[in-house]
Amino acid sequence: MIEELGQWTIRNVNDLGRFSRFGAASFAAILRTLWLPRTYPLIFTQMNAIGVQSVPVVMATGAFVGMILAIQAYGQLASMGLEERLGVLINIAVVKELGPVLAAVMLAGRVGGALTAELGTMNVTEQISAVQSMGTNPIRYLVAPRVIACLLLTPFLIIFADLLGILGGWAVSVFQLRINAGAYWNYSAIGVEMWDISTGILKGFFFGGAIALISCYKGFTCREGAQGVGEACTEAFVGCFISILFLNYVFAVVLDAIYKTFWPLRPLL
Amino acid sequence: MSPKTIQPQDGILVVQNLYKTYDQRVVLNHLSLAIEKGKTTVVIGPSGCGKTVFMKHLIVLERPTDGQVYFQGRRIDDLDERELAQIRTHFGFCFQGSALFDSLTVYENIIFPIEQHVRVIDYKQLSELVKHKLAMVGMDGYQNQYPASLSGGQKKRVALARAIALNPEVILYDEPTTGLDPIMSDIINELILKLQKELKVTSMVVTHDMKSAYKIADRIIMLHKGRIIADGGPDHIRTHPNDIVQQFIHGKVGEAELAALRLGGTRFETQFLPEDFK
Ligand SMILES: Nc1ncnc2c1ncn2[C@@H]1O[C@H](COP(=O)(O)OP(=O)(O)OP(=O)(O)O)[C@@H](O)[C@H]1O
Ligand SMILES: [Mg+2]
Numbered sequence: 380m381i382e383e384l385g386q387w388t389i390r391n392v393n394d395l396g397r398f399s400r401f402g403a404a405s406f407a408a409i410l411r412t413l414w415l416p417r418t419y420p421l422i423f424t425q426m427n428a429i430g431v432q433s434v435p436v437v438m439a440t441g442a443f444v445g446m447i448l449a450i451q452a453y454g455q456l457a458s459m460g461l462e463e464r465l466g467v468l469i470n471i472a473v474v475k476e477l478g479p480v481l482a483a484v485m486l487a488g489r490v491g492g493a494l495t496a497e498l499g500t501m502n503v504t505e506q507i508s509a510v511q512s513m514g515t516n517p518i519r520y521l522v523a524p525r526v527i528a529c530l531l532l533t534p535f536l537i538i539f540a541d542l543l544g545i546l547g548g549w550a551v552s553v554f555q556l557r558i559n560a561g562a563y564w565n566y567s568a569i570g571v572e573m574w575d576i577s578t579g580i581l582k583g584f585f586f587g588g589a590i591a592l593i594s595c596y597k598g599f600t601c602r603e604g605a606q607g608v609g610e611a612c613t614e615a616f617v618g619c620f621i622s623i624l625f626l627n628y629v630f631a632v633v634l635d636a637i638y639k640t641f642w643p644l645r646p647l648l
Numbered sequence: 649m650s651p652k653t654i655q656p657q658d659g660i661l662v663v664q665n666l667y668k669t670y671d672q673r674v675v676l677n678h679l680s681l682a683i684e685k686g687k688t689t690v691v692i693g694p695s696g697c698g699k700t701v702f703m704k705h706l707i708v709l710e711r712p713t714d715g716q717v718y719f720q721g722r723r724i725d726d727l728d729e730r731e732l733a734q735i736r737t738h739f740g741f742c743f744q745g746s747a748l749f750d751s752l753t754v755y756e757n758i759i760f761p762i763e764q765h766v767r768v769i770d771y772k773q774l775s776e777l778v779k780h781k782l783a784m785v786g787m788d789g790y791q792n793q794y795p796a797s798l799s800g801g802q803k804k805r806v807a808l809a810r811a812i813a814l815n816p817e818v819i820l821y822d823e824p825t826t827g828l829d830p831i832m833s834d835i836i837n838e839l840i841l842k843l844q845k846e847l848k849v850t851s852m853v854v855t856h857d858m859k860s861a862y863k864i865a866d867r868i869i870m871l872h873k874g875r876i877i878a879d880g881g882p883d884h885i886r887t888h889p890n891d892i893v894q895q896f897i898h899g900k901v902g903e904a905e906l907a908a909l910r911l912g913g914t915r916f917e918t919q920f921l922p923e924d925f926k
Contacts, residue, residue, distance in 0.1 A: 508709050509747035513761040514736040516729060
């Protein structure tokens, strides 16, 4: 029992160590890749696969979040006669938390799974060794473009999710729940600050990086065979999901502290 | 037995006391070997004896558990990946399972090593080069196909073309003719000979095909249970006194394997036959 626990700990600490080294190597590779314009086509290919093709699912996610929030919150607010303030509630929730987090989770499933499966298959069919054998650093060739694409595009995808969330909430509130549109927007405009929107989008940068790094790492270290690839995908998704939630918590704490520090200076800005 | 006195300068590629274990299972057991520049060395040995693992150590795709690998007198097994990348440009490695990039076309596969190390300006000339390399292995005309649409033998030949794309000094072939028809195999043998003659390439070939081994080898090495049990020219191997070597090169089954086949006949009590499922 104790022995098992010990082994488990050692394994996970080892894994964490290897992941850190992988992360450091990726970081170096990313800087180098950004420095070399001839590698940009690789990044654009990945941007297309990762970003452009994720737009519909992310938009759908955002829209439904906004719509459901409207339905669920309406009853509570209406009983207090505050239904015109529905807009603040929906828009703050969408822009600050639900839009970024759910869009990231959606991406973890869609992009993370695909990256792990792709790199995992390349690993077990020795394609990664082949890249190495030809004197190319596989992290630079395979990981860096994917991480860069994810880093750059996740914030944009979050903008899409936010936008559709706001529209979905508005549509349900105004057309289905018959709230006055003018009041809806007025209260929203007062309640939601630029700070909320921009930090929500900023989070996307980190979520995207975490998703790509974890998925690529799991692909690179995946075990032999179809089962190995399958397990790697599962582990990658769970890893991404937990990291997103954890990062989100860290962000909440840090951003709150920053906000409070700069609150008195706000009129100066 | 190769003497322990092999020095790093004895050949273009030298391994000293190479020892490799996977989870305590010994795969390479203190191998020492010097490979001469410009010669073709053939490695034979039963399936699973560690030939592929040995070849991977030569370009440090696997790190030895113990022992050293030298290339041109310089120790390479302890270099970091960046320095290794530089060293590996001197090598061509043809993987046993082809290892073509399946998201790239045949053409893109072959220009991959070139694009990685040479600033390509003239793409027309490049496509001529690809055409030429593919023609050498009888695969011209397949430039725009993806590896998934090729047969096993065709993939192997494209992998070969990719391995020689950068005109490397040392080419390591892991079973280049396995899965090819006899005529194609012979074309590959001729290709290996031609590269050696015209470009003074040093080659190392793993093969199970004794006919091609005799044809291309300057030297044949037999691995068995992680050790070198025979080492010499084709004639030396043909007349080698060791029973294991003789059985291997003539493809004869040993007494022990036959005994395992005889054990219990062909129909076991616990065997499931189609009538059981009626
Ligand atoms: N990554 C690995 N992890 C664990 N064991 C390995 C690994 N790679 C190889 N082995 C083991 O090393 C031994 C030698 O494998 P290798 O692939 O070198 O055989 P081989 O001589 O090339 O056989 P074949 O002729 O069938 O290709 C095998 O027993 C194999 O199980
Ligand atoms: Mg092999």
